[in-house]
Amino acid sequence: MSEKLSPQTALLHSDYQAPAAFDALPVGIHHASTVLFPNVAAMRARNWKEKGGYTYGLHGTPTTFTLEARLAQIEGGRHCRVVPSGLAAIALVNFAILKAGDDVLLPENVYGPNRDQVVWLERDFGITARFYDPLVGSGIADLMQENTRLIWTEAPGSVSMEVSDVPAICAAARARGVLVAMDNTWSAGLAFKAFEHGVDIVMQALTKYQSGGSDVLMGAVITQDDELNHKIELAHMRLGFGVGMDDVYLVLRSLPSMRLRFDAHDSAAREIAQWLQQRPEISQVLHPALADCPGHLIWKRDFSGAGGLFSVIFDARYSEAQIDRFVDGLALFKIGFSWGGAHSLCVPYRMQAMRQSWPHRGGLVRFNIGLESVADLIADIAQSLDAANASE
Numbered sequence: 001m002s003e004k005l006s007p008q009t010a011l012l013h014s015d016y017q018a019p020a021a022f023d024a025l026p027v028g029i030h031h032a033s034t035v036l037f038p039n040v041a042a043m044r045a046r047n048w049k050e051k052g053g054y055t056y057g058l059h060g061t062p063t064t065f066t067l068e069a070r071l072a073q074i075e076g077g078r079h080c081r082v083v084p085s086g087l088a089a090i091a092l093v094n095f096a097i098l099k100a101g102d103d104v105l106l107p108e109n110v111y112g113p114n115r116d117q118v119v120w121l122e123r124d125f126g127i128t129a130r131f132y133d134p135l136v137g138s139g140i141a142d143l144m145q146e147n148t149r150l151i152w153t154e155a156p157g158s159v160s161m162e163v164s165d166v167p168a169i170c171a172a173a174r175a176r177g178v179l180v181a182m183d184n185t186w187s188a189g190l191a192f193k194a195f196e197h198g199v200d201i202v203m204q205a206l207t208k209y210q211s212g213g214s215d216v217l218m219g220a221v222i223t224q225d226d227e228l229n230h231k232i233e234l235a236h237m238r239l240g241f242g243v244g245m246d247d248v249y250l251v252l253r254s255l256p257s258m259r260l261r262f263d264a265h266d267s268a269a270r271e272i273a274q275w276l277q278q279r280p281e282i283s284q285v286l287h288p289a290l291a292d293c294p295g296h297l298i299w300k301r302d303f304s305g306a307g308g309l310f311s312v313i314f315d316a317r318y319s320e321a322q323i324d325r326f327v328d329g330l331a332l333f334k335i336g337f338s339w340g341g342a343h344s345l346c347v348p349y350r351m352q353a354m355r356q357s358w359p360h361r362g363g364l365v366r367f368n369i370g371l372e373s374v375a376d377l378i379a380d381i382a383q384s385l386d387a388a389n390a391s392e
Contacts, residue, residue, distance in 0.1 A: 029249045030061035049233050058242040067248050068220070070255060071210070075189040075202050077222035079229035082248065083241040086185065086205025087113045089219030093181050093201055094118065094150075096235035100126035102149040107134040107164060108355055109157025111183055133357075135295060137165035141172040148176070153199070154183040155192065155302075156295065159349055159366055160358075161286035161311055163295025166302065170198025179228070188340075190262050191305030195224055201232075208340025209262055209307070212254045216247050261342075261371070265308030268377070269369040273310050275378055281318065281385050283362050286311040308369040309339050311349075316361040322388050323348050323363040329384035332372055339368035344377055 035054045037043040046055040068080035118129035155164045173180045181201040182194045188209040194202045206218040223229045273287040287310035288299035333346040345368040351358045
């Protein structure tokens, strides 16, 4: 046909079709906004709610479906949807489950943007949002109301590191017909099997360990239940959440090494956390694998690893200015909020402003331990602590 077409039209309509049966280890990158149908009957039979075919780029291509299937398998789920960020994954859950008049419970150590989002939903969309002690366990039953529809959990809290008793919360919620959603980003779905412990919905920030390169924003929502997945699919469509296939490929490319990287982060973080316990400048190290971290026994019971993220509490004699100088004085640790990548990071937090019941007087600093040499990272922390001491 192309021999009869003008050169311009031939640029768009070619007779050539690549031969079938090509196979390789990397997943192919299928870019598409428009998805083509072989005939009108196929177009009219389309069903974007099921992944048996393709309807529009927003609902996925083979590249997206492959990543979603692998993420669901890691978590032990059956259904997955990817979205543009971890916060978008939180929004997908909130908008799929909550409506005006509903009540949602969140732990006091919840991810800050999740807190901000539900406060916005409370103010402008007519839900109620209440916060609970992350160590409440089965006591969550006393907080549930007739209109409570959703309980968020995060174990541990990504700044203050308390480990919630997720199975106890889930058991109490199930007895009342309330859904439990968990931010399982800290464990990457590797060190904590949320569905095995009773969680209904898992969200992940794929920006972290799944990406591993500090260069991708993406999130995922994973479920086991078909009816629950249907609600999430509807919200996904109505919110118009789509992701770029190049970003999807970057996460797919990183997944084979995620377990190895997670374990390397974990090993290095534990060694540095134990070293920091011996420093007189630090009053407490908040690392779930350490015996004095709130919820340590729950972590020991339910988790198989810890990753690279933990926090420390400085002795109260150190002012905020001194702690800031310590962070500024680090050479290998960069200042940045995300984590899960190869580079070590460090961020100071004003916990008294974030948590009304925060019990510590000293300042908190959160570390993400990357893939650098442990000896080099310890030396960097030591030199900056010594400089902070000199400024007393």
